[in-house]
Amino acid sequence: MANDGLAPLSDAPSLEGMDYDERVETMVTWFLENFEDPVNETPYNSREGGYLYIHGGPFEAQDFIPYAFPDASEDEHQAAIDQLDADGPDYAPNGSRVLYPDDDYDEEEYLNLRRPLGIRLDQLAGQLDTVRSHVEAILALQAEDEKKPAGIGHNGPPPDEDVLSLADVLASIEEVKAELAKPDREVTANVEVVQRAEGRFRQLFSWVGGVLAAGVGFAVTATAEGFFSKVGEKAFEYVERHQAEIIATTQSAAETLASWADAVMSII
Secondary structure, eight states: OOOSOBOOOOOOOOOTTOOHHHHHHHHHHHHHHHEEOTTTTOOBOTTTOSBOOTTSOOBOGGGTHHHHOTTSOHHHHHHHHHHHTTTOSOBEEOGGGBOOOOTHHHHHHHHHHHSOHHHHHHHHHHHHHHHHHHHHHHHHHHHHHTOOSTTTTOOSOOOOTTSOOHHHHHHHHHHHHHHHTSTTHHHHSOHHHHHHHHHHHHHHHHHHHHHHHHOTTOBOOOSTTSOOSBOOHHHHHHHHHHHHHHHHHHHHHHHHHHHHHHHHHTTO
């Protein structure tokens, strides 16, 4: 289900006047007001394994606790983090922070998933154009945000293969467009291309959620091939302004790609 963004993190309470245990418990409580175990509401990809963090994530307590509570000691921070990480470090945004659009949107999305695959593939071409325009705009704005003397901030380690590259999203869009142009595309498409695009699109709307949850400076990685060292102000403002369309279009396209891959695989 697509969302219309996330409510901001709640204000961190003051720890003044509390003893050690109370301070640790307050930090844990605050974190759980804003984040939750993904098993609660996060969809699970049974085909490939792993959660689909459609509202951003996974997030870790160690990335938030020290900054939300700068007056706490390092030992107190670590005690709270250890308590939160006891069952695993990965968290999704708390469901109470997810902002949904009006009710008839869900009905439209439901009906779209019931349409014949051929009709959905016709719609996919337009969705790809929409996603491409947003990705190109984000990359252009990020380039403006990153204007600085050569070499500064560009000497980090190579990006992890699981980190989203917007350049890869653009490449997948072109690959899928080529598959859409094939005769008998519903049964002759290259499954590897379609599944790769689905994965990248799911990464994209998860990434958007992560940007919105974390704000300006959301870390990604190096810049050379569509990666960011950190999301800049202009790029963040664009994502925030267009979040509803980006998430809805990308998620709908990903669902169509998944159905398309299943259809081709069913006859192989």
